[in-house]
Amino acid sequence: xxxxxxxxxxxxxxxxxxxxxxxxxxxxxxxxxxxxxxxxxxxxxxxxxxxxxxxxxxxxxxxxxxxxxxxxxxxxxxxxxxxxxxxxxxxxxxx
Numbered sequence: 001x002x003x004x005x006x007x008x009x010x011x012x013x014x015x016x017x018x019x020x021x022x023x024x025x026x027x028x029x030x031x032x033x034x035x036x037x038x039x040x041x042x043x044x045x046x047x048x049x050x051x052x053x054x055x056x057x058x059x060x061x062x063x064x065x066x067x068x069x070x071x072x073x074x075x076x077x078x079x080x081x082x083x084x085x086x087x088x089x090x091x092x093x094x095x
Contacts, residue, residue, distance in 0.1 A: 017091045025087035045079040
């Protein structure tokens, strides 16, 4: 039997994130698994840059090339957000 994952409401997520202390966040950030994940994300971002430099997003039409480049820029932006995540951003407030 496959276990179904429970969907967490926005309110439940906010309550949980507000309970994260700075020390807990830093411990998570310095954990070897987190460091491995961040290294993986960094490498994926660098791969995107290399792909762009190699012309991987070139296309026969300017519209198609614009779409490919926009998708790559969006992916790079998400990777940057994850790599630069801090506890204030995670909570979604300014303390």
